[in-house]
Amino acid sequence: GAVVSQHPSRVICKSGTSVKIECRSLDFQATTMFWYRQFPKQSLMLMATSNEGSKATYEQGVEKDKFLINHASLTLSTLTVTSAHPEDSSFYICSARAVEDTLHFGDGTRLSIL
């Protein structure tokens, strides 16, 4: 069964809306989670590293004020896309690092901004 739960699986909303995506590790504690974005026919691009109890580290070119990350507990990281616009429409995927650096991916969130 899934070891990382990502919710919601799909969001359709109007431009200007803020959208929160949750990533939960179900049966292990994850001090580190990663957020990726994948545009159609392109690869996964790492957006940021979410660290429990500290600030996230963002990849070059990713706006930290646009993509807010909170990792308040060892099993939950959230990504909030603030004031989303059509160009933010994408497939957002989280992964959580378990023991021995094994990564478990969530099922992804398809975000569509109208």
Place this chain on the structure above:
Amino acid sequence: QKEVEQNSGPLSVPEGAIASLNCTYSDRGSQSFFWYRQYSGKSPELIMSIYSNGDKEDGRFTAQLNKASQYVSLLIRDSQPSDSATYLCAVNRPGTASKLTFGTGTRLQVTL
């Protein structure tokens, strides 16, 4: 030069044949290499990991790594229609264990 390069495909093989997927990477500092399978609209799932030069076999899958040539491949024996998916090659970012750089993937089609 892209950090991780793959032929986008599609690679079409008949059922029962061997599918060969290739990947090259640019950073010699990478030490960990992964193959993920991604079905359309789904998240990637790990197929194989390899860390040392040579071959690593797991069931119908064999990963091959050649660090000198900066080349990693995945062989799928006895290909099945259910193997039809996009296969992503990923390498670790040097100095990190879990930050991965992904290739754009090769789409595999296994035909009946």
